[in-house]
Amino acid sequence: MLKQIEGSQAVAEAIALCRPEVICAYPISPQTHIVEGLGELVKSGELTPCEFINVESEFAAMSVAIGASAAGARAYTATASQGLLFMAEAVFNAAGLGLPIVMTVANRAIGAPINIWNDHTDAMSQRDCGWILLFAETNQEALDLHIQAFRLAEALSLPVMVCMDGFILTHAYERVDMPTQEQVDAFLPPFDPRQRLDPASPVSIGAMVGPEAFMEVRYLEHVRQMRALEMIPGWAEEFREAFGRDSGGLMRKYRTDDADTIVVALGSVLGTIKETVDALRDKGERIGVLGITCFRPWPTSAVRAALSHAKRVVVLEKSIAVGLGGIVSANVRASYGGHPDVVHTVVAGLGGRSITRESLARVFTSASHGTLAPLTFLDLDHGLVERALARERQTPHSGPVAEGLLRDVGVVAAKIS
Amino acid sequence: MSFQPIKFYQTGTFTVGNRLLPDAERSVQSTVRRTNSLNSGHRACQGCGEALGARYAIDAAMESTDGQLIAANATGCLEVFSTPYPETSWQIPWIHSLFGNTAAVATGIAAAMRVKGRDNVRVVAQGGDGGTADIGFGCLSGMFERNDDVLYICYDNGGYMNTGVQRSSATPAGARTATTAAVGPNPGNPFGQGKDLPAIAIAHGIPYVATATVAELRDLEAKVRHAMSIRGARYLHILVPCPLGWGHDSALTIRMARLAKETGIFPVYEAENGEVTGVSKIRQKTRVEEYLKPQKRYAHLFSPKPREDVIRRIQEAADRNIRKYGLLEAAQ
Ligand SMILES: Cc1ncc(C[n+]2csc(CCOP(=O)(O)OP(=O)(O)O)c2C)c(N)n1
Ligand code: SF4
Ligand SMILES: [Mg+2]
Numbered sequence: 001m002l003k004q005i006e007g008s009q010a011v012a013e014a015i016a017l018c019r020p021e022v023i024c025a026y027p028i029s030p031q032t033h034i035v036e037g038l039g040e041l042v043k044s045g046e047l048t049p050c051e052f053i054n055v056e057s058e059f060a061a062m063s064v065a066i067g068a069s070a071a072g073a074r075a076y077t078a079t080a081s082q083g084l085l086f087m088a089e090a091v092f093n094a095a096g097l098g099l100p101i102v103m104t105v106a107n108r109a110i111g112a113p114i115n116i117w118n119d120h121t122d123a124m125s126q127r128d129c130g131w132i133l134l135f136a137e138t139n140q141e142a143l144d145l146h147i148q149a150f151r152l153a154e155a156l157s158l159p160v161m162v163c164m165d166g167f168i169l170t171h172a173y174e175r176v177d178m179p180t181q182e183q184v185d186a187f188l189p190p191f192d193p194r195q196r197l198d199p200a201s202p203v204s205i206g207a208m209v210g211p212e213a214f215m216e217v218r219y220l221e222h223v224r225q226m227r228a229l230e231m232i233p234g235w236a237e238e239f240r241e242a243f244g245r246d247s248g249g250l251m252r253k254y255r256t257d258d259a260d261t262i263v264v265a266l267g268s269v270l271g272t273i274k275e276t277v278d279a280l281r282d283k284g285e286r287i288g289v290l291g292i293t294c295f296r297p298w299p300t301s302a303v304r305a306a307l308s309h310a311k312r313v314v315v316l317e318k319s320i321a322v323g324l325g326g327i328v329s330a331n332v333r334a335s336y337g338g339h340p341d342v343v344h345t346v347v348a349g350l351g352g353r354s355i356t357r358e359s360l361a362r363v364f365t366s367a368s369h370g371t372l373a374p375l376t377f378l379d380l381d382h383g384l385v386e387r388a389l390a391r392e393r394q395t396p397h398s399g400p401v402a403e404g405l406l407r408d409v410g411v412v413a414a415k416i417s
Numbered sequence: 418m419s420f421q422p423i424k425f426y427q428t429g430t431f432t433v434g435n436r437l438l439p440d441a442e443r444s445v446q447s448t449v450r451r452t453n454s455l456n457s458g459h460r461a462c463q464g465c466g467e468a469l470g471a472r473y474a475i476d477a478a479m480e481s482t483d484g485q486l487i488a489a490n491a492t493g494c495l496e497v498f499s500t501p502y503p504e505t506s507w508q509i510p511w512i513h514s515l516f517g518n519t520a521a522v523a524t525g526i527a528a529a530m531r532v533k534g535r536d537n538v539r540v541v542a543q544g545g546d547g548g549t550a551d552i553g554f555g556c557l558s559g560m561f562e563r564n565d566d567v568l569y570i571c572y573d574n575g576g577y578m579n580t581g582v583q584r585s586s587a588t589p590a591g592a593r594t595a596t597t598a599a600v601g602p603n604p605g606n607p608f609g610q611g612k613d614l615p616a617i618a619i620a621h622g623i624p625y626v627a628t629a630t631v632a633e634l635r636d637l638e639a640k641v642r643h644a645m646s647i648r649g650a651r652y653l654h655i656l657v658p659c660p661l662g663w664g665h666d667s668a669l670t671i672r673m674a675r676l677a678k679e680t681g682i683f684p685v686y687e688a689e690n691g692e693v694t695g696v697s698k699i700r701q702k703t704r705v706e707e708y709l710k711p712q713k714r715y716a717h718l719f720s721p722k723p724r725e726d727v728i729r730r731i732q733e734a735a736d737r738n739i740r741k742y743g744l745l746e747a748a749q
C-alpha cells in the first residue's frame with residue numbers, strides 16, 4: 001500500500017510486520033520516533049504478542065535483546081551515535097554469541113563536540129564488531145532492508161544492523177510502498193533457533209573459551225559473514241519477486257558501464273550524487289556511481305569487478321578515520337585492482353554539514369582533471385581552521401577545540417545550513 | 418521469618434535434623450529431589466563460599482519451580498570456575514553474557530518466556546558483589562524499577578575476587594585488598610558510607626529482599642523458596658566467604674559466615690514491599706575481633722601494632738547494625 005509517511009514511522013510499521021517479540025526502547029535522536037511508533041503499536045494491541053520494554057540505557061537495551069534472543073524470541077532495538085557506543089560491549093557480545101538481533105542505527109555524529117546531526121561515524125566505529133551492516137539509500141529501502149534483515153540474521157545466526165541516515169531519512173516524509181502482513185509472513189518464517197535457553201534441554205551458553213578454540217570461534221564468525229555475501233544477492237532477488245521492487249543486495253551500480261570515474265558512497269547521499277552525475281554526464285563526463293548497501297561483510301570481489309574499468313575512484317564518505325583519512329576508502333582501496341593512488345577520499349557531511357550538488361560537481365570534475373587531492377574535506381572552512389591553528393601556534397595549550405571555533409564563527413549554538 | 422530456626426544447625430549438616438522433620442520442611446540438599454544444578458567437578462577453590470551458596474540457592478530455586486528455571490550469570494568467579502570451555506557444571510539452562518548486564522539479560526529471558534506464554538519458566542540472575550553493586554548496578558536498578566519477574570542473587574565476597582582480590586564497593590572498611598594495600602597510616606580499605614545494596618533494593622519497593630549467609634543454609638533455602646513463590650523483582654544478597662581473598666583457612670568458611678552474622682557485621686533479614694518484615698536474631702553476641710582475627714585481610718589491625726582505633730570503628734558499625742535491625746531482642 002502506498003503511503004506518505006515519516007521514515008521512522010515507515011520503519012516502525014515494517015518492523016511490526018516482522019512480528020518482533022521483544023522490543024527494547026531507549027530514546028536518542030534521531031532514532032526515537034521509531035521506538036515511539038512501535039511502543040504505540042504494542043500498547044494499542046495492534047502488535048501482539050510483543051513485549052515492549054523501556055530500559056534504562058542502551059547497554060541494557062542490547063542486553064535485554066541478548067537475553068530475549070538467547071531464549072528464542074525475535075528481538076529488536078534501535079539506537080544512534082552515543083547510544084551505539086554506550087552499548088558497544090553488548091554489541092560485540094551479541095555477535096560473539098551468534099544471536100540474530102536486528103537493530104536500526106539512525107546514523108548520527110559522535111561527540112565531543114556533541115552533535116545530533118547525521119554522519120556515519122557511529123556505525124563505522126562498530127564496523128568490525130561481527131554484525132552485518134546494511135546501509136539504506138531511501139526510506140523505501142530502509143523499511144525493505146529491515147524485512148530482509150530478520151531473514152538474514154536468523155538464517156545465518158548473526159545480528160544485523162540496518163543503518164539509515166539520521167534526520168535525512170528518519171525524519172523525511174516520503175512515499176513508501178508498505179507491504180502487507182501476508183507478504184511479509186510469506187517471506188519471513190517464524191524464528192526457530194537451533195539452540196535456545198529452555199529447561200526442556202538445558203545448555204550452557206557463553207562459556208569461557210581459551211586459546212585452544214578462540215581462533216576457531218572467530219574464524220567461524222568470519223565464515224558465516226562470507227556466506228552472507230553469497231546469500232544476500234539471492235535474497236534480494238527473492239525479495240524482488242515477492243514484493244515487486246529492487247531493495248538490498250550487496251551494492252548498486254549507476255551509469256558505471258563506460259565510466260572513467262566512479263564515485264563510491266553509502267546511504268542517502270547517493271541520491272544527490274546520482275543527480276550530480278547525471279548533470280556531469282550531460283556535459284560529456286564519463287562518470288558513474290557505485291552505492292554500497294552491504295558494508296559488512298565487505299563485498300571485495302563484487303567491488304573489484306565493479307571498479308575494474310575505472311581510471312579513478314572517488315570515495316565520498318561521511319566518516320573519518322582520524323589520523324588516517326577515510327574508512328570506506330581503506331576498504332575500497334584494498335579491493336581496487338588498479339593503482340591505489342587513484343582512489344581518492346572525500347570526507348563529507350560530518351556532523352550534518354550539507355552536501356550540495358555544486359560542491360560534489362566541483363570535486364568530481366577536479367577528479368577527472370587529475371587535480372583532486374588524495375584526501376579532501378568537502379566544503380571545509382579553511383579560514384576558520386587556519387585561524388584556530390594560528391591561535392594554537394601562538395599559545396600552545398591543550399583543551400577543547402570547539403569553543404574557540406564557535407567564538408570565532410560568532411554564534412553560540414551550532415547552526416545547520 | 419519464613420524459616421523456623423532449628424537447634425542442631427551447629428553440626429554443619431542437616432542429615433540428622435532432616436530425619437526428625439516432616440517431609441515438607443526437609444532441606445533440598447538432603448532429598449533425592451535435589452538437582453545438583455551446579456554439579457561437582459568445577460574449579461572453585463577449596464572452601465569457596467560462593468560455590469556453596471550458588472549450589473544451595475539454585476537447587477532450591479529448581480525445586481520451587483519444578484525444574485522450570487533459566488539462569489543468567491555475570492562474569493566473575495562463579496562463571497569462570499563453572500564453565501571452562503568445553504566443560505560446564507551447570508545442569509540447567511544457563512547463559513553468561515557480560516560482567517555488567519546480567520539483570521538486563523535476565524529481563525530479556527523473562528520477557529521471552531512471557532511472550533511465548535511460558536509463564537511457568539522462571540528466571541534467576543546471579544553475580545558477584547562487583548558485578549552487582551558496581552558495574553551492574555544500573556541494569557540491576559532498572560530491573561528492580563520495572564519490577565521484572567527475576568530473582569537476582571548477589572554472592573557477596575567483598576571484592577573482585579576473580580581478577581585477584583581488588584576492592585569493590587562491597588569491600589568492608591579496614592580490609593586489605595590488592596588495590597587497598599595494608600600500608601601507610603590508614604592501611605586497608607578506607608572508611609566511607611559503603612554501599613548497602615539490600616537497603617537500596619528495599620528502597621526500590623520491590624516485592625521481596627533478603628540477606629543470608631552460607632552459615633545458615635536452611636534459612637537460605639527457605640528464602641529462595643519464598644522468593645520463588647512471588648512474582649516480580651526479588652533480590653537475595655548472600656554473604657559468601659572467600660578463603661583466597663579473605664585469607665582464612667578453607668575449613669573456616671562456614672564459621673566466618675556465622676561470625677559475620679553473630680557479630681552484627683552482616684545483618685540477616687528480609688523485607689517485603691519496602692518494609693523489613695523479619696530479622697535473624699543473634700544467638701550469641703560476639704566481638705568483631707573474633708571475626709577479624711582469622712582473616713589475613715585484617716592482619717594489619719593486629720600486628721605489628723594493634724589498631725584498636727580501627728577495630729573500635731568496625732565494632733561501632735556492627736553495634737549500629739544490631740540496634741538498627743534489633744538483632745539482639747528476644748526472638749518472638
Ligand atoms: C567490563 C568489564 N570490566 C572488567 C572485567 C574484569 N573482571 C572480570 S570478573 C571481575 C571481578 C568480579 O568480581 P565480583 O563480581 O565481585 O565476582 P567474584 O569474582 O568476586 O565472585 C572483573 C573485574 C570484565 N570482565 N568486564
Ligand atoms: S577466589 Fe574466592 S570466590 Fe573465587 S573461587 Fe576462590 S574462594 Fe571462590
Ligand atoms: Mg566478589
